[in-house]
Every structure is written in C-alpha cells, then in structure tokens.
Amino acid sequence: MRITISVLKADVGSIGGHTLPSPAMLAAAREEIQRGIASGVLLDGFVSHTGDDIALIMSHERGNDSTAVHQLAWRAFQNATAVAAEAGLYGAGQDLLVDAPSGNLRGAGPAVAELTFEHNPVKTNKVRASESFCVFAADKCGPGAYNLPLFLSFADPMYSAGLMLPKLSKGFRFKIVDMDNTEGDSVIELNAPEDYYQITALLRDNERFGIAEIHARGFEHQPAAAVSTQRLHNIAGTYTGKDDPIAIVRNQGIFPAPEEILSTFAKAHYVGGGARGSHVMPLMPVALNTAVTGLYCIPLVSCVGFSLNGIGQFSGNSVDFFNNTAWDIVRHRAQEKGIALREQGWSGASMLPYTELEYGGFRDTVEGLLSRFRFEHKTPHVVPKK
Numbered sequence: 485m486r487i488t489i490s491v492l493k494a495d496v497g498s499i500g501g502h503t504l505p506s507p508a509m510l511a512a513a514r515e516e517i518q519r520g521i522a523s524g525v526l527l528d529g530f531v532s533h534t535g536d537d538i539a540l541i542m543s544h545e546r547g548n549d550s551t552a553v554h555q556l557a558w559r560a561f562q563n564a565t566a567v568a569a570e571a572g573l574y575g576a577g578q579d580l581l582v583d584a585p586s587g588n589l590r591g592a593g594p595a596v597a598e599l600t601f602e603h604n605p606v607k608t609n610k611v612r613a614s615e616s617f618c619v620f621a622a623d624k625c626g627p628g629a630y631n632l633p634l635f636l637s638f639a640d641p642m643y644s645a646g647l648m649l650p651k652l653s654k655g656f657r658f659k660i661v662d663m664d665n666t667e668g669d670s671v672i673e674l675n676a677p678e679d680y681y682q683i684t685a686l687l688r689d690n691e692r693f694g695i696a697e698i699h700a701r702g703f704e705h706q707p708a709a710a711v712s713t714q715r716l717h718n719i720a721g722t723y724t725g726k727d728d729p730i731a732i733v734r735n736q737g738i739f740p741a742p743e744e745i746l747s748t749f750a751k752a753h754y755v756g757g758g759a760r761g762s763h764v765m766p767l768m769p770v771a772l773n774t775a776v777t778g779l780y781c782i783p784l785v786s787c788v789g790f791s792l793n794g795i796g797q798f799s800g801n802s803v804d805f806f807n808n809t810a811w812d813i814v815r816h817r818a819q820e821k822g823i824a825l826r827e828q829g830w831s832g833a834s835m836l837p838y839t840e841l842e843y844g845g846f847r848d849t850v851e852g853l854l855s856r857f858r859f860e861h862k863t864p865h866v867v868p869k870k
C-alpha cells in the first residue's frame with residue numbers, strides 16, 4: 485500500500501501567554517481525529533503539543549496535500565480555537581491565517597510536512613522490512629531550526645556512523661527551499677557528499693534557506709525526511725507568530741538510526757525565535773507536552789517515534805525520545821547557553837538582524853527614528869582609484 489504520514493501543527497491559543505494549550509483544546513482536536521478515523525479518512529492519528537503548538541500526526545492512503553485530510557486538520561484546529569476563545573486564552577486562532585481554505589492548508593498558516601512511500605512491512609522486503617519514523621516539533625523557532633541537525637544526521641559520519649555502511653554510502657539528496665521567494669516554492673536539489681560545501685553555504689542561513697526534503701540516493705522511491713518550510717510571516721505579510729517547524733524523519737535500515745539523528749540535538753544549537761520571535765536562543769530538547777516557561781521563551785524541540793503496522797496504524801505505541809534522564813545534561817547546557825547569550829541583552833548576535841525581527845514593532849521603532857536623522861557633513865564627492 486502507499487502510505488502518507490501527514491503532520492500539521494498550529495498555535496491556536498494558550499494559557500497565560502505563549503505557554504501551552506489547555507486540556508480541553510487538545511480534547512477537541514482529538515475528537516476530530518477520532519471522527520476522521522471512524523469515517524475512514526484516516527488510518528490512525530496522534531495529538532500532542534510542544535509549547536503552545538498542537539501537532540496532529542496522521543496516517544492515511546490519500547497522498548500529500550489531500551483536501552479531505554487537510555480539511556479535517558483545519559476543523560480540529562478550529563474546534564480547539566473555539567475552546568480557547570471561550571476560555572479567554574491568549575492568541576486564540578493565532579496561526580489560522582485565512583477564513584476558510586478550500587483545499588489543502590499550505591499557505592493557510594499551520595505548518596505542514598508530509599511523506600508518502602510504499603509500505604509493505606514483510607520479512608522478504610529487502611528495503612523496508614519494517615517502518616519506523618519520528619516526528620520533531622519545535623516551538624519558538626525560526627524555519628531553518630532543523631538545518632544543522634538534519635544535515636549532520638544525513639551527511640556527516642561524525643554524527644551518523646551509519647553513513648559508512650554500504651546501504652547508506654550512496655548518500656542523500658537535499659531539497660532546499662529559498663524561503664525569501666514568496667511567489668512559490670523556489671527549490672534547489674544538491675547531493676551529499678559531493679555538494680557538501682555548497683549545501684552548508686545555503687543552510688548556514690536558517691532564516692532564508694531551509695531543508696524541505698531529504699531523499700536516499702539509490703532508493704529513489706523512499707523519501708527520508710520532510711520539513712515544514714512555510715514562513716508564517718511571509719505568508720501573512722506581517723508578523724503573526726513564530727514559524728515553529730515540524731519534521732518527519734524515517735529511520736533505521738537505509739536511513740540513519742534514531743540514536744544518530746538524535747545525537748545532533750545534543751548541541752542545543754542556537755536558533756532564531758526566542759522571546760517576541762526576535763531573539764537568538766539555544767534549542768532545548770524536551771518531552772512531549774512540555775510548556776514554554778523558560779527565560780526569553782527558550783526554544784523547545786520534542787521528538788516522538790512510531791512503528792507502522794501492516795495496515796498503517798501507529799498510535800498504539802510511541803516513544804517520547806527526549807523524555808529521558810539521558811537528555812537532562814543537554815537541557816542544563818541549553819539553559820547555560822541561553823543565560824550566557826542573554827547577558828548581552830539586545831546587543832549584536834543575541835537578537836535577530838533588522839530584517840528578521842519578527843515583531844514589526846521593533847522595526848517601527850527604528851523607522852520612526854530614521855526620519856529624524858540629519859546630515860552633519862555631506863560626504864565629499866570622491867573619485868575612486870583607477
């Protein structure tokens with residue numbers, strides 16, 4: 485069978501600030517997922533939150549961009565929004581940017597990542613005898629938050645020793661999006677290992693370039709990873725919320741193992757997106773259903789892992805990867821890195837550059853001052869050297 489994993493995530497309201505959704509909001513979203521399973525739109529579904537974002541993880545046979553699946557997700561988010569509004573929660577419906585999207589939800593606000601692949605988990609299947617995948621969800625993060633960890637997972641044997649194995653050594657193809665091009669999905673495909681340095685030249689810029697997909701070379705019908713690379717503020721034209729990306733990553737066999745992929749998150753690398761969407765802070769790995777309560781909204785990332793049975797069900801079993809004492813030391817390190825950067829407040833690298841300041845108000849403040857600048861000395865006309 486051809487299976488699609490669809491993950492849609494949205495911030496539709498939270499308690500006491502940008503912290504977490506209420507249990508009643510999650511229940512409303514779960515009810516819609518259950519209706520989707522009962523009516524046959526979905527094979528299975530799982531609902532959780534990371535910070536103030538609700539993630540819907542669904543399996544079905546309807547392919548990417550299915551209207552039925554995306555509309556179901558929209559209803560789940562709308563129902564949760566209604567609960568949030570009724571309770572007077574903060575930012576009810578924040579990420580639902582349009583009134584009634586008619587088809588799929590790309591461009592309507594929620595983060596979307598989808599993977600479709602051939603699923604035949606039998607012992608004789610030489611490529612995928614079993615299917616395991618994980619879903620990363622990040623809150624208070626810029627769109628390229630996974631650029632570094634996913635690149636290291638799929639291209640650097642210092643992190644993924646498995647890349648030295650015959651099954652993986654053909655390498656991976658990276659589809660990268662230029663998120664500044666709002667006319668459409670402007671993409672380039674580059675191959676690791678040959679294009680290693682070109683890929684890093686793009687991925688170093690987390691606010692402009694983002695990994696959209698990763699494919700196993702040599703197994704062309706087996707996509708490895710999909711990442712949401714919609715920029716909320718580009719869609720809306722003005723700041724509405726942080727991008728807070730999600731990623732679906734298949735693992736084991738022809739792909740890196742979870743322990744290799746997760747090892748790249750031990751850095752707690754700095755990303756854009758802390759408080760007011762405008763500060764640089766480290767990305768802290770946390771358990772599913774963790775609230776954002778840290779200083780300057782320290783960005784969070786969760787990771788839930790699943791196995792898929794023969795008929796596309798997965799939610800009976802899951803593993804919450806970062807919900808383990810093994811990650812405590814990384815959480816402490818993230819706090820220390822965050823506190824260290826906050827010591828320099830608004831200065832230089834601790835905040836995002838002018839063009840990336842997500843709260844337009846910061847820019848308005850600067851623009852209001854620009855009109856008050858005056859010339860003291862006119863620059864003399866200079867003839868450049870021949």
Ligand code: 13P
Pocket residue numbers: 495502535536575578623624724725726727728757758759760761762781
């Ligand atoms: P969210 O986009 O997660 O609501 O975060 C907004 C923010 O910048 C909080 O400081």
Ligand code: MG
Pocket residue numbers: 495498501502503536575578725
């Ligand atoms: Mg919020």
Ligand code: MG
Pocket residue numbers: 495535536537623624726728
């Ligand atoms: Mg959020």
